[in-house]
Amino acid sequence: MLIKLSPILQVFARQKEEKKERPLTRKEWINLDRIVMITLVIAVIAGAIIFS
Template sequence: MLIKLSPFFPAYARHKEERIEKAITKAQWIAADRLVMMILLITVIVATALFS
């Protein structure tokens, strides 16, 4: 016979929902790549101004 044990903090014991992972589209890859490249470019410009 199985016994269901109650947790010490029932308010924090929530059922975990399983996520369905979606494949990223080509447009999302391009947008993410452009964002990363802009961040890197701005970082290089700021670092050049600071250390020159």
Template sequence: MLMKLSSISPTFARQKAEKVERPLTRQEWIKADRIVIALLFAATIVAAIIFS
């Protein structure tokens, strides 16, 4: 038997308008790079403390 989807949780409903992906700007790339480098630096310090 088929079950009718409730209107409270429309998780399976299609979006009416598809989102258009836009390319990242230069400033957004720079911010992303800085975050990644900071995370790698912190992970390196934590790993050095744990494995020493």
């Protein structure tokens, strides 16, 4: 028995064109590092409030 594939599954299909990855610049690394550090500080503060 044959089935039709729904159009939803086509979203998960492999892209025909490969995207070329470019290296992050120094400014982007610094911004990303700041975001991670702020997230960690907020998580520690929230954990201290929850578990105290």
